Amino acid sequence: MKASSRRDHDFRDLLTSRGLRVTEQRLLLLRKLADVTSPISHPELTERMAGSGMDRATVYRNLLTLAEAGVLVRAQLGDNVSRFELPRTMSSDHSRHPHLVCTECGNVRCLPSGTVKLRGEATKNEVSEVQLRGRCAACVNA
Amino acid sequence: MKASSRRDHDFRDLLTSRGLRVTEQRLLLLRKLADVTSPISHPELTERMAGSGMDRATVYRNLLTLAEAGVLVRAQLGDNVSRFELPRTMSSDHSRHPHLVCTECGNVRCLPSGTVKLRGEATKNEVSEVQLRGRCAACVNA
DNA sequence: AAGTCAAATGCAATTAGGTTGCAGCCGGAG
DNA sequence: CTCCGGCTGCAACCTAATTGCATTTGACTT
Numbered sequence: 001m002k003a004s005s006r007r008d009h010d011f012r013d014l015l016t017s018r019g020l021r022v023t024e025q026r027l028l029l030l031r032k033l034a035d036v037t038s039p040i041s042h043p044e045l046t047e048r049m050a051g052s053g054m055d056r057a058t059v060y061r062n063l064l065t066l067a068e069a070g071v072l073v074r075a076q077l078g079d080n081v082s083r084f085e086l087p088r089t090m091s092s093d094h095s096r097h098p099h100l101v102c103t104e105c106g107n108v109r110c111l112p113s114g115t116v117k118l119r120g121e122a123t124k125n126e127v128s129e130v131q132l133r134g135r136c137a138a139c140v141n142a
Numbered sequence: 143m144k145a146s147s148r149r150d151h152d153f154r155d156l157l158t159s160r161g162l163r164v165t166e167q168r169l170l171l172l173r174k175l176a177d178v179t180s181p182i183s184h185p186e187l188t189e190r191m192a193g194s195g196m197d198r199a200t201v202y203r204n205l206l207t208l209a210e211a212g213v214l215v216r217a218q219l220g221d222n223v224s225r226f227e228l229p230r231t232m233s234s235d236h237s238r239h240p241h242l243v244c245t246e247c248g249n250v251r252c253l254p255s256g257t258v259k260l261r262g263e264a265t266k267n268e269v270s271e272v273q274l275r276g277r278c279a280a281c282v283n284a
Numbered sequence: 285a286a287g288t289c290a291a292a293t294g295c296a297a298t299t300a301g302g303t304t305g306c307a308g309c310c311g312g313a314g
Numbered sequence: 315c316t317c318c319g320g321c322t323g324c325a326a327c328c329t330a331a332t333t334g335c336a337t338t339t340g341a342c343t344t
Contacts, residue, residue, distance in 0.1 A: 022311075055324070060302070062321090076220060080218065081300095117260075117261065120254065122257035122258055124279040125242055125244075125277060125279050128275055128277075164341090168292090183330085185329080197294045199295080203292080204292090223330070
């Protein structure tokens with residue numbers, strides 16, 4: 001599979017450029033994260049890696065390591081659980097986007113960066129994360 | 143003490159106006175929260191209530207109940223621990239304006255309603271709460 | 285003032301997510 | 315090929331959150 005190996009190549013570069021070793025576990029982890037569309041927590045991710053035999057401590061430490069290195073973005077969405085995600089476009093665009101936490105279905109939706117506009121007093125602060133809570137479109141229509 | 147009884151009177155109104163019962167425990171809890179200047183976590187608060195013989199579960203459930211009712215504001219710094227705060231201005235409707243949680247000093251700042259504008263895809267959801275995280279103006283300038 | 289009932293509390297147990305120490309493994313530099 | 319330090323697996327451990335249930339009690343009704 002061309003696509004997969006291409007992706008792996010990017011991941012290798014990403015890791016080595018940050019001075020991190022390229023391990024089979026890290027590649028598995030990054031592949032998984034690339035398949036997911038919204039931020040994922042450590043327990044959720046451990047769950048999905050079940051088949052690989054990877055230990056939860058390894059998942060945990062790698063999430064921290066990768067977030068620290070700037071490879072992943074860490075999100076705090078109000079439920080006392082840290083969630084991580086691979087930035088949309090890995091190289092250029094590290095821009096954060098707003099997250100919507102649905103209080104009904106619990107899912108986390110990523111919104112386009114432009115949909116939330118700060119102005120006035122809000123711009124006087126260094127805002128690093130924008131999060132909305134409410135009912136997502138799917139739940140509203142259901 | 144005049145001040146104390148006056149404060150208690152406000153607390154009673156606050157509770158009854160939200161359809162919550164006025165219990166000795168809730169008054170103790172609100173008094174404690176009024177004495178504190180920055181958001182406090184459930185364990186910290188339980189610790190400080192030690193002398194009152196109040197149970198941790200009672201503290202916990204009341205924090206949730208009061209936050210749910212809009213009497214308290216819930217904040218999350220980077221450590222996966224929920225902290226709660228009595229808003230400075232106890233306005234009737236505290237959930238309608240955005241909050242900025244400073245990840246440095248931990249305080250929660252209330253922002254004017256107009257400072258955060260939703261548009262596009264964001265408006266397709268029923269957003270009930272807007273929270274920004276980052277460093278507040280005071281910490282940035284310090 | 286007494287009666288009533290759901291809300292609230294106390295107590296105890298349990299789950300969950302985060303975190304760490306250590307021995308053995310392995311990526312990659314030399 | 316060899317060696318070293320980073321990485322992994324395993325197994326605890328800790329703290330915070332959460333829940334079930336019997337009992338108490340606030341606040342409304344009579």
